[in-house]
Amino acid sequence: MTSSLVTYEGRKPNVHPSVFIDPCSRLIGSVNVGKGSAVFYGSVLRAEEGELWIGERVAILEHCLIEAPRGVKVVVGDEALISHSAVVHGANVGRRSLVGIGAILLDGAEVGEESxxxxxxxxxSGFKVEPRTLAAGVPARPIRRLSEGEVEGILRSLEEALLKAERYKAIFGGR
Structure with a gap:
């Protein structure tokens, strides 16, 4: 079977041993994934010529693309949840934030923590979502501030995903 971890011209992924990576996902190039994180089915994390840093206890759900283009460092902060089919291209996501199903973040965008x-x-490109903000629309705009309960909801959803990842690690054996 082909490995989920792909070295590209000497640049190889660095993944904490506790991380769950679905066998159908690919981590290519300079991709770093922190302790307790999970990369679910069919997701692609690419950093052939950039750097990608995924924090601790991050869940990247099915069919996501996260790419660090040439010369760009992309960071997804601790305890972030990147939902199904989201695209993060050259953008940063703050800790304890949720990127919803099918959302797209373009180059230079910043999502503040707990958003x-x-x-x-x-x-x-270049748009900044302030901390603790709900952003929606095409193009997105700030809708309102988040409540404490909504931030707690992000963490509950994250915890559910990470518990599933532990079960899948048992099924697939390790990563």
Whole structure:
């Protein structure tokens, strides 16, 4: 079977041993993944000519693309949740944030900590989502501040995903 971890011109992924990586996912180049994180089915994390840093206890759900283009460092902060089919291209995501289903973040965009990017939203190049903000729309705009309960909801959803990852590690054996 082909490995999920792909070395590209000497640049290889660095993944903490506790991380779950679905066998159908690919981590290519200078991709770093922190302790307790999970990369689910069919996701691709690419950093052939950039750097990609995934924090601790991050869940990247099915069919996501996270790419660090040439010369760019992309960071996904600790305890972030990147939902199904999201695209993060040259953008940064703050800790304890949620990127919703099918959302797209373009080059230079920044999502502040404890924020939510709504499903289907488009965060344009260079746009900054302030901390604890809900951003939605195409193009996205700030909708309102998040409540403490909504931030706690992000963490509950994250915890559910990470528990599933532990079960899948048992099924697939390790990574």
């Amino acid at each position: 939510i990017v709504a499903a289907g939203a488009l965060i344009p």
